[in-house]
Amino acid sequence: MAATKNPFPDAFSALPPERKLGLLETMVRIRTFETRVEELFLNKKIPGFVHLYIGEEAIATGVMANLRKDDWITSTHRGHGHAIAKGAKTDRMMAELFGRKTGYCKGKGGSMHIADFSVGMLGANGVVGGGFNIAVGAALSAQIKKTDQVAVCFFGDGASNRGTFHEAINLAAIWKLPVLFVNENNQYASTTPVSYGLSAQHVADRAKGYGIDGYTIDGNNIAETYNAAAYLIQRVREGQGPALLECLTYRVKGHYVGDPERYRTREEVQKMVSERDPIQAYKHKLLDAGITNQAGIAKYYDLAEQELRAAIEFAESSPLPEPEDALNDLFSFSPKEFPEAVR
Amino acid sequence: MRTISFSDATLEAMREEMRRDPTVFVYGEDIVRQGGIFGQFKGLPDEFGDRVRDVPISETAIVGAALGAALTGTRPVADMHFADFIGVAFDELANQIAKNRYMFGGQTNIPLVIRAPDGLTNQAAAQHSQSVEGWIQNIPGLIVVAPSSPATAKGLLKAAIRQNDPVIYFENKVLYPQKGPVPEEEYLTALGKAEIRRSGKDVTIVAYSILVQKCEEAAKQLEAEGIDVEIIDLLTLKPFDRETVIESVKKTHRCVIAHEAVVTGGLGAEIAATIQAEAFFWLDAPIARVGAKNVPIPFSPIMEKFVAPQKEDLIRAVRRVLYREA
Numbered sequence: 001m002a003a004t005k006n007p008f009p010d011a012f013s014a015l016p017p018e019r020k021l022g023l024l025e026t027m028v029r030i031r032t033f034e035t036r037v038e039e040l041f042l043n044k045k046i047p048g049f050v051h052l053y054i055g056e057e058a059i060a061t062g063v064m065a066n067l068r069k070d071d072w073i074t075s076t077h078r079g080h081g082h083a084i085a086k087g088a089k090t091d092r093m094m095a096e097l098f099g100r101k102t103g104y105c106k107g108k109g110g111s112m113h114i115a116d117f118s119v120g121m122l123g124a125n126g127v128v129g130g131g132f133n134i135a136v137g138a139a140l141s142a143q144i145k146k147t148d149q150v151a152v153c154f155f156g157d158g159a160s161n162r163g164t165f166h167e168a169i170n171l172a173a174i175w176k177l178p179v180l181f182v183n184e185n186n187q188y189a190s191t192t193p194v195s196y197g198l199s200a201q202h203v204a205d206r207a208k209g210y211g212i213d214g215y216t217i218d219g220n221n222i223a224e225t226y227n228a229a230a231y232l233i234q235r236v237r238e239g240q241g242p243a244l245l246e247c248l249t250y251r252v253k254g255h256y257v258g259d260p261e262r263y264r265t266r267e268e269v270q271k272m273v274s275e276r277d278p279i280q281a282y283k284h285k286l287l288d289a290g291i292t293n294q295a296g297i298a299k300y301y302d303l304a305e306q307e308l309r310a311a312i313e314f315a316e317s318s319p320l321p322e323p324e325d326a327l328n329d330l331f332s333f334s335p336k337e338f339p340e341a342v343r
Numbered sequence: 344m345r346t347i348s349f350s351d352a353t354l355e356a357m358r359e360e361m362r363r364d365p366t367v368f369v370y371g372e373d374i375v376r377q378g379g380i381f382g383q384f385k386g387l388p389d390e391f392g393d394r395v396r397d398v399p400i401s402e403t404a405i406v407g408a409a410l411g412a413a414l415t416g417t418r419p420v421a422d423m424h425f426a427d428f429i430g431v432a433f434d435e436l437a438n439q440i441a442k443n444r445y446m447f448g449g450q451t452n453i454p455l456v457i458r459a460p461d462g463l464t465n466q467a468a469a470q471h472s473q474s475v476e477g478w479i480q481n482i483p484g485l486i487v488v489a490p491s492s493p494a495t496a497k498g499l500l501k502a503a504i505r506q507n508d509p510v511i512y513f514e515n516k517v518l519y520p521q522k523g524p525v526p527e528e529e530y531l532t533a534l535g536k537a538e539i540r541r542s543g544k545d546v547t548i549v550a551y552s553i554l555v556q557k558c559e560e561a562a563k564q565l566e567a568e569g570i571d572v573e574i575i576d577l578l579t580l581k582p583f584d585r586e587t588v589i590e591s592v593k594k595t596h597r598c599v600i601a602h603e604a605v606v607t608g609g610l611g612a613e614i615a616a617t618i619q620a621e622a623f624f625w626l627d628a629p630i631a632r633v634g635a636k637n638v639p640i641p642f643s644p645i646m647e648k649f650v651a652p653q654k655e656d657l658i659r660a661v662r663r664v665l666y667r668e669a
Binding site for chain 1: 366368393394396398399401402403404406407408409410411412413414415416417419434435438439443444445446447448449450451452453483484486506507508535582583584585
């Protein structure tokens, strides 16, 4: 999984210590959230399906550290990490996963449709490849309104085989739309390995066909994701048109919680966990640089645990929706105003 | 009142709404360089610059991007070229646009319009002649309109653009060059409201789009036989104006539902089911449906005519619900 050489300046090294620690904090918050969610799902507290972002935290964290609140992202079915890194609150996320009225989607979305429009998180998406054109549309909005906002589209290796990938990138390229396509190549599209499903060696190789720049980086190295995002988002914001960033990573957990994972060996997973964990690697980097110590790192885990305890408590104590709430929110007007619309 | 074409009426609607609101923009295939394949966008680029855009052939991007734009503060109008091509972008329409507001708990509005030229014309055959409102009928979350005249074309398009929800605007290709009276002063045609085109006491015909004028022609002929037809022009197909339909049927006790789309599984089925549920005891005859036969639209003119609903079919259906014909 060696990454190719890339031209990104080292913006990471120049970050003040608190910003570097902030990156660790975000990664730890995502990991803790996902770990709790897995337990809660297995204990049948959370219905539906959940797709965990464990092992991929460095991508959302590094990219989002370079976005403004008024920038937009589109996410995937594996969207918890994107939401947290973009600024969504874990208590309202957890309430959504619990199907509660206080959740971001009032219990209508669940894990696969987690979203917080107030921070520019335009939604996880249950359709693989469904986010490309939504991100392109957001970028089009910025161009029409002449703002300097950008859109980032997160997508998996499997999504790059969809037709939407082609249409979205071509349109973004000819109109020089302010959108960055961030591929999270986690090696598996559900059960299908990328070595089987991808006709190119790298997802980034496909960029050439659209006349845009494509890069492949180590997505488990936070300094690399930060540097690539810093460089590319600035270029996109300046109006230089879209780019494609492929982040090589590894999906540590199954496609969904409960996946029997018959398509890979335990040894493969163990090896990746022990050798390639993005958080472990970053902790060592921070310790080696003397930026923090073990106690300093432990503090972030404690804070994340506290946050999650509060989030779970919020979710569990939140009211369930009324069954009739199922008829609300379809349109901008209420069903009381216009009952025909939801008959 | 002045008369202008259906096509010019839509153009006026676009121009007025784009002047009124700088976040309204329009894009589609061949709308800048050609002015739209039916001339319905002619001149717009001169006034509005890059708010009128040609898009490469990529319907999923056209429809999908409309959602992204609507979510982020603009009011896109996307042209489908031909309504048939909605099939290319069906996920974007059915799974993204229609569900977005709901599945995210109403976090934001989705003010977008998909313009979809539909219907039979010039032997365009199976993939350029369809009326596809039936495809959409079964999807919660979309408003569907179909004007029948220049005046309703303008009023509905303006209302659709101002609506904070996704609206599919079916514009029948045969109607584009037809002229009709259109008020000079500004007006909107209310969404969700049908209009009674012709008041009558013997039988109600519920129709929309191009079929309204065919029904008017049929009604004239039936008048000579002493049959007094009431014609309801639905205008909004989803949600349709149940109250106006039911009220009319309670008056006439007989109903024919007419559309150019295939009868099987069409909007007529939904309307008929509603009528039998709410006005069963007022009905003096089974409801009749008139529409295309359950095959794709064939090319050869003689077969095309056979498959599509004709004035004679409407006349026969009316006589049938009056028990004047078997």
